[in-house]
Amino acid sequence: MSTPAQDASVVVGLGRSGCGAAKLLQSLGQRVCLIESVDTPEAQARANTLRQLGIDVRLGVPLDSSSLSQLDRQLEGGLHRLILSPGIRWDLPVLNELRSRGIRIHGELVPAWEASRPVPWIGITGTNGKTTVTHLVHHLLQASGLDAPMAGNVGVSAAELVLERRSSTAGLPTWMVVELSSYQIEAAPEVAPRIGIWTTLTPDHLERHGTLRAYRAIKRSLLERSMVQVLNGDDPDLRDHAASWPQACWVTAGPRQGLPGEIRPRLWVEAGRVMHDWHGTCQNLMAADCLAMPGEHNRQNMMLSIAAGLEAGLSGEQMERAFRSFPGVPHRLERIHEHGGVTYYNDSKATNYDAAEVAVRALAGPLVVLAGGQAKIGEAGGWLEALKQNARAVVLYGAAQAEFQSLLEGAGFDGAIHLCGGLEEAVPRARALALELHCRAVLLSPACASFDQYADFEARGEHFRSLVLTLAR
Known part of the structure; x- marks a missing residue:
């Protein structure tokens, strides 16, 4: 006996949340089709894992009217429900078009x-x-x-x-x-x-x-x-x-x-x-x-x-x-190591100005701060004031380094400013500055998204951790 058409769900996105939603729906006896716009070797490997569970996975299918109309014709019973991953904008025109046709659209949490x-x-x-x-x-x-x-x-x-x-x-x-x-x-x-x-x-x-x-x-x-x-x-x-x-x-x-x-x-x-x-x-x-x-x-x-x-x-x-007994939170003011009188903190979770400002103000200075990555829209004034008060040096890296240098100079930051391509260069530079300027701590608090160089803030924080621990050997 076939699954009723109204139980069919199309999941968009082959990331963690999309895969989780597809597997959950399939385990509940629903017919599931997952679509993903890319078709890479990594996507093929993930798709094969889901296919072994009986989930229909289609790669190279963009989220546009043409692809969804074709999918509507191909699926038994047609397209009735779309499950979106968080990275997909909720107000895309193609989604509004589907809503007008009575197709239910939900996030992966539903x-x-x-x-x-x-x-x-x-x-x-x-x-x-x-x-x-x-x-x-x-x-x-x-x-x-x-x-x-x-x-x-x-x-x-x-x-x-x-x-x-x-x-x-x-x-x-x-x-x-x-x-x-x-x-x-x-x-x-x-x-x-x-x-x-x-x-x-x-x-x-x-x-x-x-x-x-x-x-x-x-x-x-x-x-x-x-x-x-x-x-x-x-x-x-x-x-x-x-x-x-x-x-x-x-x-x-x-x-x-x-x-x-x-x-x-x-x-x-x-x-x-x-x-x-x-x-x-x-x-x-x-x-x-x-x-x-x-x-x-x-x-x-x-x-x-x-x-x-x-x-x-x-x-x-x-x-x-x-x-x-609470051990702390990884990547949020996480104490990594103390070496040579300098303590190293991983605050990679600080992906905006406000979160980074909180971290700079939370630690006893003076500090060397590492900042950079993919800049976001926001008000930087509070962060810049915190750096002026608590940091003797700022080491900038990644896509935002020129923008951040301009912000610091415009705000009258009188500490040292150093530019580096990535954390491999920035971490040893920060260590040398901390020793030279008699700073208590080196703080990675990027005030940026990580996507210019890393998959996510966790990967950025883990890279920082490995570089710090290598310095201490």
Whole structure:
């Protein structure tokens, strides 16, 4: 008996999320066709792996009207549903054309959401901080005995996780901790987390979303669909819109008196302790210094994580114990090595000016900072001021080096500026400068995307790590 036509799905993209969605849908008994615009040896190898599972993979098929019309004629029952990977723009004209014909279009998160019901999701978004909060919430719940794996924009895709757990004897988890990018949120309006966490908002991805207002609206939509809305009261943009969040759970890394009158936080810090407003009664939860990660921003990340832990039923004692055992987040102010009195930090996850500014301000200077890659649209003023205050030298590399040199000189940076082709040259140059200028640390915090030289920020961070460890031999 053939699968009904309405169960057929076309997945676009042979990346991690696309492959995960295709495998999950196929495991659910649906007929799946995956299309990919490139036809390279690497794509052929991935395609063959999927074909062995019974998935129809077609390479060299661009996402355009002609190819999709041909696919519509070839598929039994026609084209009814399209599943997109996050890298594909949600507003492409060809997608609007398909919508007008009644074809359903979903992001890759939607199959994972549908197949994981009724597991509650903790959805974490924000311009900066979301990866750290995702790791922290996952660690809190797991260390306290709850089955709460993490997925999404970090680690494995949500579809891969759901497929793995549906296929295992363990079954679906108690919670899912899911990091969500703006690309994923805009393509998955069905996703409604039990707990939604919004860390920060600063201009980012404007080359895709167009305006800060549009970018903000996408992030906001996730929280509006969440049963519990956790917001960072220390973020200026979120704070400016406090009046529009009457039911939100606000947190702050400082005293509650430091917030505007319309914000009454549920969590705050007082006399070195984390305090909790429980139905009008103040509770002393834990020591505020139990997380050994540098920077005020990480105190904010901790407070957001505590809010999720409380909603999941954890006690202050459980969470304090878990925070003290937290190993840190790869590529986010990750301490790599100390050599010759200089400590090396990998902050490759800092792919925009605001994230890089946070890192520069978080460490005790003076610093040598490595920056560069593929520049993004954004406001660089805060980052430049942080460099002027805390860096004695900046080593620039990659596609953005000339642009960044101009920004630094225009801002009156009076430290040393060195230009290098890539990290192979930049890391030993940074070491020599740190020794010469008596700097405490060398910080890789690129303020750029990685795609000029690397597949992703993880590959960039791993290359930096290997170069630092080679220097120390």
